[in-house]
Amino acid sequence: MEEEKMQATVMALEGKALSWFHWWEKCNPNPTWDGFKIAVVRRFQPSMVQNPFEQLLALKQTGTVEEYVEDFEKYVGALRSIDQECVRGIFLNGLKEELQAEVKLYELQSLSDLIQKVLLIEQKNVLITKKIHPAYIPRGSGGSRTNSYTKTVTVESRPNADRR
Template sequence: MKLPEFYGFDPQGWIQKANLFFEINGTDPSLRLRLSQLSMTGVAQHWFSIVRQVHESLTWEQFQEELLQRFSGLEIQNPYEQLTSIQQLSSINDYIDDFEYLIGLMPKMPEMQAMGYFMAGLQDEVRRWVRLQRPHSRLDAMYSAKDVEEILCPTTGNIS
């Protein structure tokens, strides 16, 4: 099994895979940074060299924070703020992608809270129909929203 390469895109996804890789392999914490360095490619490789120069005693936790800071972009510095403002502007699939990405940046939250965030960002008509389904989880709400969009707009997948 090999640690996935990191090219500078989707740092949260890479961190999740790296942590799973280290957990499965029982990797000693002292080796995590060295193994991560081997997986850095292109701009990420050059950035890693600079971070090591600036932080001589870099920990894995600090590295993850630095990686997110550098490759996530300014809009994700506070995912809670971003989560409260995302809206379904086009297809439900695009909205779900954005929602799942932001939720993935946060520690586990109560299911009703996560579902509330999801519901709040839906277009009004979709939200009304999803509420009628009485979803019990964010996954139920997501599946219902996809069904509603298909019923309301079967050919385009977009509600105007």
């Protein structure tokens, strides 16, 4: 029943979401389950109000594979039904070119296998890059490291004055 769904959902809310719900409930004296679902999405995931299929097709990897997978799952999860072969193609198409080329070397049947393989490929590529360029910091890692290629040189202002 709609009323039971609302009660169960409200019991799970906390913090910002609970405060928002109390305000929303006052503004909507006769709430419906469908109205509540739409209001929640508009408030907490406004990007999902747009066509999720359109957003899925436009998605491109700019950071790590893990970040890309998280966004991909958000958009593909909002779709009711979609052909799994199509989903694999959309996922593959959104990856960075170097990852696309390498993962295509494997004949992976499921999206899950594809995701696991591309995560491993990215890890391998990061390790190789670190060995070649020790100061390399992958985008999205948040860490900082000093550049091992930079050397400090001290130049004396009076080179021969103290050597007598």
